[in-house]
Amino acid sequence: GDSVTQMEGPVTLSEEAFLTINCTYTATGYPSLFWYVQYPGEGLQLLLKATKADDKGSNKGFEATYRKETTSFHLEKGSVQVSDSAVYFCALSEHYGQNFVFGPGTRLSVLP
């Protein structure tokens, strides 16, 4: 079945550091890819998405590019802030908007 693998956390960075959270996936078809974020005390919310190969999703300074050849969707941000501290989940959907499969999540802590 479909699956998503993420780098294990927690990840601890200093403010203004560069962030990469790796995500790779296994799917039988051609999925859409997503990053969701869960801030402390809040529900999961969509951060960004990409629906086809070479698409780049971006939001709030975060970016991720859909790489079909490496089945990856790594999350990056050039300069993290304390307010970015959260748990980040990579996810896929084989049928756009349906049958979501989530990765285990990566906890990010940004220190001032």
Place this chain on the structure above:
Amino acid sequence: EAGVAQSPRYKIIEKRQSVAFWCNPISGHATLYWYQQILGQGPKLLIQFQNNGVVDDSQLPKDRFSAERLKGVDSTLKIQPAKLEDSAVYLCASSQSGGNTGELFFGEGSRLTVL
């Protein structure tokens, strides 16, 4: 716009007892999901409704879990009898019909502890 509402936020029960969780999705969202999130893991889909019909319940442990979505609006997830391994956060999410935007809107979750 009101978000996805869930209750109760926290519940502690003993094994073999029963528990029910309630979810009210965003108004107009036809698709409703229940996920189970065990500590340190990503959310796992339990059941997906489209209006009041079940789209996918392949991972729902039907011997103890049940869910309904009467009238295609709010939904209830029940566990009876509960086991220790059911300790988790139960997340409800909703999306527009067919999930056209690919975006799920999540509630804050209901945290269950089974002793």
